[in-house]
């Protein structure tokens with residue numbers, strides 16, 4: 333990505349902040365980032381935190397950039413896109429949507445048609461440079477534009493292109509929503525350990541370090557997760573009692589059910605919102 337690349341974010345919430353924070357921590361120049369949202373006080377806080385330029389005018393924000401990231405909730409996306417469409421048609425930036433569900437053709441239609449558009453499904457650990465994003469480009473996107481957007485998301489974690497757009501539903505249910513699954517596991521482990529008498533701060537520290545250590549080991553090891561799990565399960569020891577409890581309690585089926593629920597919701601959102609024209 334060129335150091336002169338300018339990026340505008342329409343929407344300044346959890347996900348936009350995570351991406352911006354990750355980019356700046358990785359050396360991207362805050363002067364080349366614009367952010368717009370309706371609430372000026374919220375924007376002032378973003379400026380203070382990251383040193384980016386801010387405006388409550390989405391059109392003005394979109395006009396500043398080579399890449400425009402649409403980072404609002406799916407339900408307000410139609411209004412936002414229709415509002416900035418004249419500007420986008422005039423300056424023809426690379427449009428990037430991070431919204432769950434919303435299809436490229438629907439977005440492009442709201443933006444007036446014929447624009448280069450990449451859909452990205454990122455996740456909040458982008459803030460700490462450990463994001464995981466799936467990307468899909470429509471046919472208007474050039475190779476250079478693909479390289480630029482890939483560079484942005486690689487700078488804050490892993491970025492993987494998917495061959496078909498509908499695979500983004502599968503990415504959303506895996507890595508888009510995924511951080512919440514692991515935060516739930518942390519909450520549950522911390523609660524169990526606290527009940528057993530460990531001080532809450534200590535329980536959290538040990539649980540987090542265990543999760544981070546397991547993830548790092550899985551990333552670095554030549555063994556698959558099943559083997560790594562077996563390596564912890566000493567015969568007749570403690571771990572096998574816990575793992576058998578998880579298996580007997582139907583954890584795998586529950587994970588599959590939860591994954592499918594997120595996947596289906598993404599599909600339903602795509603259908604519902606595609607009808608919003």
Ligand SMILES: NC(=O)C1=CN([C@@H]2O[C@H](COP(=O)(O)OP(=O)(O)OC[C@H]3O[C@@H](n4cnc5c(N)ncnc54)[C@H](OP(=O)(O)O)[C@@H]3O)[C@@H](O)[C@H]2O)C=CC1
Nearest residue numbers: 343344345346347369370371403404405406430431432454
């Ligand atoms: N959170 C996550 O983990 C992930 C979210 N996403 C996607 O990212 C998108 C944003 O989600 P998230 O950041 O969680 O949501 P938030 O609610 O945290 O942020 C939404 C932002 O949009 C702003 N906004 C609302 N209306 C407008 C408008 N008309 N013009 C400009 N900005 C507006 C809000 O402004 P204000 O601050 O003033 O209220 C807020 O800053 C969604 O489409 C979601 O599907 C994708 C992957 C992961």
Ligand SMILES: O=C(O)[C@@H]1CCC=N1
Nearest residue numbers: 431432504508509510
């Ligand atoms: O829950 C959501 O809809 C968004 C998309 C993936 C993570 N958060």
